[in-house]
Amino acid sequence: VWNRSPEKCEDLKQKGAKVAETAKAVVDACDIVFACTADPVSARAVVFGEHGVLAGISKGKQYVDMSTVDEETVVEIGKAVRAKGGLFLEAPVSGSKGPAL
Numbered sequence: 877v878w879n880r881s882p883e884k885c886e887d888l889k890q891k892g893a894k895v896a897e898t899a900k901a902v903v904d905a906c907d908i909v910f911a912c913t914a915d916p917v918s919a920r921a922v923v924f925g926e927h928g929v930l931a932g933i934s935k936g937k938q939y940v941d942m943s944t945v946d947e948e949t950v951v952e953i954g955k956a957v958r959a960k961g962g963l964f965l966e967a968p969v970s971g972s973k974g975p976a977l
Contacts, residue, residue: 878902880922899925903932903939912942912969916949923953935961944968 878896913919923929957964
């Protein structure tokens, strides 16, 4: 697991989860990665930021974005993941906003 706020991983760590230093490290260690962020800015930061998801994506890696964000953000992330050979699935959690696509 990984979180931009490392302290939020403590409960999971205490239950035996392995905590990664970066989003890239999670992608490196897993074939399928799930993410759920609060807004487009954080969704982009997790993917495109230094040591982000995109830095670890390669052929066959899968990225599932469960963030409920705007269509532009989803399309941008999906294109970037696929351009590196990864697979992308938009799977937004229902909330107060409508799905992007």
